[in-house]
Amino acid sequence: MANILSFLGGIFKPVVNLIDDLHTSDEEKMQIKKEMVKIENEFAGKILEYESKLMDSRATIVGKEISGHSWLQRNWRPITMITFLILVVLNSFGVLAVELADEFWALLKIGLGGYVIGRSAEKIVPIFMNKKQGG
Secondary structure (H helix, E strand, O other), rough: HHHHHHHHHHHHHHHHHHHHHOOOHHHOOOOHHHHHHHHHHHHHHHHHHHHHHHHHHHHHHHHHHOOOOHHHHHHHHHHHHHHHHHHHHHHHEEEOOOOHHHHHHHHHHHHHHHHHHHHHHHHHHHHHHHHOOOO
């Protein structure tokens, strides 16, 4: 999230700097800068709104997995993370025939992020659902 916001700031900063070079009154420059800040804040607000909706969607998916009828549906995340852990340990001791590719480590980072979010949602979603149902 911070990367997106800094990227957004990086887009607007050159424009704001360009405003300083304009041959207009200080009052006009301040008005233009104020408008640019307003636009930047609106973009940031939209990004935060998008991130919020994305998190809600993820929580809904995890909630459905947790309440699923299939054992595999409820446990695929822990199984995947245990498999990753075994591969990391085997790689650390040099037991694997080949070195784990960079893509594996990227996938592991994504998996850990999703797993942590999933485990958090696993604890939060039932509470949220009880409150939503009036319980």
